[in-house]
Structure formats: structure tokens, C-alpha cells
Amino acid sequence: MSGVRVLAGTRKGAFVLTSDGTRKQWNVSGPHFAGWEIYHVKGSPADPGRLYASQSSGWSGQVIQRSDDGGATWAPVGNQFTYQGTTGTHQWYDGTPHPWEFARVWHLEPSLDDPDVVYAGVEDAGLFRTDDGGQSWQELPKLRGHESGSSWQPGAGGMCLHTILLDPAQQGRMFTAISAAGAFRSDDAGQTWRPINKGLQSEGIPDPDAEVGHCVHRLAMHPSRPDVLFMQKHWDVMRSDNGGESWREISGNLPSDFGFPIDVHAHEPDTIYVVPITSDAEHFPPEGKLRVYRSRTGGDDWEPLTTGLPQENCYVNVLRDAMAVDTLDSCGIYFGTTGGQVYASADSGDSWAPIVRDLPAVLSVEVQTLP
Amino acid sequence: MIRVVLPAHLRTLARITGEVHLDITGPVTQRSVLDALEARYPMLRGTIRGHDGGPRRAFIRFFACEEDLSHEPPDDPLPDAVTAGTEPYLVVGAMAGG
Numbered sequence: 001m002s003g004v005r006v007l008a009g010t011r012k013g014a015f016v017l018t019s020d021g022t023r024k025q026w027n028v029s030g031p032h033f034a035g036w037e038i039y040h041v042k043g044s045p046a047d048p049g050r051l052y053a054s055q056s057s058g059w060s061g062q063v064i065q066r067s068d069d070g071g072a073t074w075a076p077v078g079n080q081f082t083y084q085g086t087t088g089t090h091q092w093y094d095g096t097p098h099p100w101e102f103a104r105v106w107h108l109e110p111s112l113d114d115p116d117v118v119y120a121g122v123e124d125a126g127l128f129r130t131d132d133g134g135q136s137w138q139e140l141p142k143l144r145g146h147e148s149g150s151s152w153q154p155g156a157g158g159m160c161l162h163t164i165l166l167d168p169a170q171q172g173r174m175f176t177a178i179s180a181a182g183a184f185r186s187d188d189a190g191q192t193w194r195p196i197n198k199g200l201q202s203e204g205i206p207d208p209d210a211e212v213g214h215c216v217h218r219l220a221m222h223p224s225r226p227d228v229l230f231m232q233k234h235w236d237v238m239r240s241d242n243g244g245e246s247w248r249e250i251s252g253n254l255p256s257d258f259g260f261p262i263d264v265h266a267h268e269p270d271t272i273y274v275v276p277i278t279s280d281a282e283h284f285p286p287e288g289k290l291r292v293y294r295s296r297t298g299g300d301d302w303e304p305l306t307t308g309l310p311q312e313n314c315y316v317n318v319l320r321d322a323m324a325v326d327t328l329d330s331c332g333i334y335f336g337t338t339g340g341q342v343y344a345s346a347d348s349g350d351s352w353a354p355i356v357r358d359l360p361a362v363l364s365v366e367v368q369t370l371p
Numbered sequence: 372m373i374r375v376v377l378p379a380h381l382r383t384l385a386r387i388t389g390e391v392h393l394d395i396t397g398p399v400t401q402r403s404v405l406d407a408l409e410a411r412y413p414m415l416r417g418t419i420r421g422h423d424g425g426p427r428r429a430f431i432r433f434f435a436c437e438e439d440l441s442h443e444p445p446d447d448p449l450p451d452a453v454t455a456g457t458e459p460y461l462v463v464g465a466m467a468g469g
Contacts, residue, residue: 033383034383035379035380035383036380057380058430059378059380059428059430059431059464059465060380060381060384060418060419060428060431060464061417061418061428062417063384063414063417063418076384076414079416079417079418080416080417080422082422
């Protein structure tokens with residue numbers, strides 16, 4: 001029987017949660033790398049046994065871990081992330097120039113067809129790639145070296161490259177997002193980049209046509225329709241129908257259009273999910289009710305999904321990398337909270353149940369659908 | 372024989388239990404001890420100091436013989452008691468950083 005493997009990164013370790021296709025009974029393994037911050041764990045689409053984890057700490061910096069057996073055992077691989085060429089500066093919070101400094105890996109995106117190839121999005125914002133299963137990492141420097149790079153400023157969480165989407169249809173096309181620079185697209189496997197932020201409106205930017213400076217929180221794409229992108233911005237939920245050339249707002253009837261994650265149903269390209277958060281200052285759900293909102297129309301028209309989720313006194317957050325979907329026939333949706341819960345729905349969000357309730361704050365959630 | 376004690380999170384990373392014992396030919400300095408440590412346990416590269424012998428990470432300290440050596444030049448000789456193996460060289464996670 002098919003099953004799923006949920007990979008949860010937390011403030012104090014990684015957890016591997018497994019179930020059969022019913023997704024009712026769960027086995028919990030962990031903490032792996034106890035005491036370390038695990039920003040992200042993700043499996044290779046080409047080899048589900050191959051996992052990569054970003055492990056870091058304030059004491060000892062960055063470590064990358066790799067598993068070749070689905071998370072049963074792990075071994076550290078290369079952890080040297082050196083910016084290529086002249087390091088240069090970006091803007092600091094006060095507007096002064098600040099040298100690029102590597103802090104950590106936020107996101108690991110394995111290649112769609114080669115388990116040894118992985119992209120890493122890092123803070124301060126840069127994109128790295130390994131071709132040898134993580135033993136060595138090389139920067140794709142033209143993104144950080146974009147002519148606008150010296151004007152980028154960090155968001156409150158740091159200047160992180162947190163989203164990497166690989167286009168399954170068009171070889172070499174990829175999308176990234178940086179807080180708080182915006183979204184970028186490459187059509188040549190990362191050799192050159194351009195901002196794709198037309199149509200974004202950000203109240204903190206005086207120029208309504210600003211090419212960069214937008215605090216994009218997350219991008220999502222359905223693999224069958226990669227020209228359609230969805231975005232959760234600092235404020236506003238957005239949609240592009242032309243590979244990011246232009247964007248329009250689809251926040252519609254959401255109770256708040258602030259939030260972090262956004263994801264797409266595995267089998268319905270116009271069914272999307274967000275978790276509204278009250279505001280940039282109040283990082284918890286409106287009215288203390290944890291609600292996932294689903295649109296079956298590609299945006300604008302949203303319905304709250306509440307069955308099984310706390311509807312009073314809930315003041316957790318759901319971070320940008322902490323939502324994922326499986327590809328079983330009845331699509332499963334998963335998300336983790338800063339309160340340490342990982343919730344699962346085996347019916348496209350109609351009903352929810354916690355897999356675990358008391359993990360450290362959850363930073364990321366990914367899921368693998370297993371044969 | 373040089374004795375090195377690592378903080379728990381680095382012992383776990385390197386799969387070490389107890390002290391590390393290193394044999395060093397030539398001058399016994401902080402740099403030569405860390406070079407030998409990283410040669411035996413490559414996964415520790417970048418976690419104590421920068422890659423390729425770079426500066427000490429901000430929240431890591433080096434102690435020996437009840438002295439804080441963190442700010443001492445890395446090529447200065449370590450105390451005789453460390454060189455003789457009667458006292459360990461301590462790599463310590465500072466009380467900050469996580």
C-alpha cells in the first residue's frame with residue numbers, strides 16, 4: 001500500500017513522520033540532529049530515499065546532512081558556501097551598505113531528475129548548487145549580482161532566499177523569491193536572472209512601479225501548469241498567468257491577506273491554500289481561530305477550512321516553508337505551526353487532525369508520497 | 372598526545388564519545404590542534420572556525436589550564452600541560468547563540 005513520509009524541520013531538530021495511505025496512524029521518528037535548528041528537509045523527486053537537511057546553530061554555523069535511506073541514517077556532507085567573486089554590499093536596515101555575509105541555508109530544492117543535484121537558497125540572499133550530492137556547493141552568482149542587488153534590504157527575518165521552484169516543462173526555467181527583494185526568474189538554469197514583480201503593490205515602497213524591494217513570502221506552482229504562479233506576499237495573495245511577467249491580486253474575501261505559506265492541490269491546479277495571519281505585527285490567526293483557507297477557483301473566492309483545527313485561543317503562526325501536499329488520489333495537505341503541531345488532512349483540507357502536538361516550533365514541512 | 376574536549380553538539384555531529392586524542396608532530400598550537408582535529412573529523416570544518424583555518428566562530432571559545440585562550444594568537448604554543456597531555460584543550464560553546 002502506498003504511504004507518505006512527512007519531513008518536519010524544527011527549532012531543535014528534525015522529525016520524520018510516516019504513515020500508510022490512510023494517513024490515520026503515524027510513526028514519529030526523531031529528533032534527528034537534536035538541539036540544532038533544522039530550517040528545511042526535502043527529498044529528491046528522482047530518488048525518494050535521498051533526503052537533504054539544512055542544519056544550523058548559532059554556535060557552530062551551517063551543516064548539511066544527507067540520507068540515502070529515507071531518513072533512517074544520515075551523514076554530513078559539504079557545508080562550505082562561499083560567495084563567488086566580489087562579495088559586494090546590499091543595504092542594511094538603516095540604508096547603509098552592508099557586506100554580503102553567509103548565515104544559513106533556508107531552503108534545499110533537489111533537482112527533478114538527478115538526486116545528486118540540489119539548489120540551496122541562503123541568507124544573505126544567494127543561490128547555490130551542488131552536482132555531487134552535497135559534497136561541494138557553487139554559487140550561481142548572477143542572481144546576487146543582479147544590478148539591483150546593492151539595493152536589496154533584509155526583511156525582519158533576515159535577507160533570505162527562501163523559495164526555489166523548478167519548472168518541469170521548460171528546461172532551465174526556475175523561479176526564486178527573496179525577502180525583501182522580490183521574485184526572480186531565470187530561463188537559462190540560473191545563469192541570468194530578472195525580477196518578476198510587476199503588479200505587486202507594497203505599502204512600504206513609495207514607488208508603485210518598483211522593480212524590487214517587495215517582501216514576497218512564498219511562491220507556489222502546479223507542475224502541470226508552470227506558467228501559473230501563486231504568491232503569498234507580506235500583504236496580498238497574488239497570481240500570475242504568464243510566468244511572473246505580471247501579477248494580479250486574488251485576496252478576495254480572505255479575513256486577512258497577510259500570511260506566509262501558499263500551496264496548490266496536487267490534482268486541481270486551481271485549488272490553492274493559504275493560512276491567513278492577522279498582521280505583520282500580530283503573527284497569529286485572526287480571532288484566535290486557526291483556519292486554512294481554500295480557493296477552488298484559483299483565487300478571489302475563498303472558504304475557511306476549520307474541521308479539526310482549534311477555533312479558539314490559538315495564537316500560533318505557520319511559517320513560509322511549513323505547508324506541503326502529497327500526491328495520493330485523495331490529496332493530503334500538511335502544515336506545521338510555531339506551537340509545535342503538525343496537522344494533516346487526507347481529504348484536501350475538508351478535515352484535519354494533528355499528527356503531533358508538541359514538537360519544537362516548526363520551521364518547515366515537506367511530504368513525500370511513497371509507492 | 373593532545374587531549375581535546377568538544378561541546379556535546381559537536382561530539383554528536385562527529386560521532387565522538389569522550390575526549391579526542393591527537394598526535395601532533397611539530398609545534399603544538401591552537402592552529403595545529405584544530406588542523407589535526409579537522410583532518411580526522413572533516414565534518415567539523417566550518418563549525419569551530421571558518422573554513423581553511425579561518426577565524427574562530429563568534430560563539431565558540433577555547434580554554435586550557437583554566438585560561439581563556441580565545442583571543443590568543445593561533446600560532447602561539449599551547450601550555451606545556453596541554454602538550455604533555457596532562458590537561459585537555461577545551462572547545463566550548465559560549466553561553467549565547469542558541
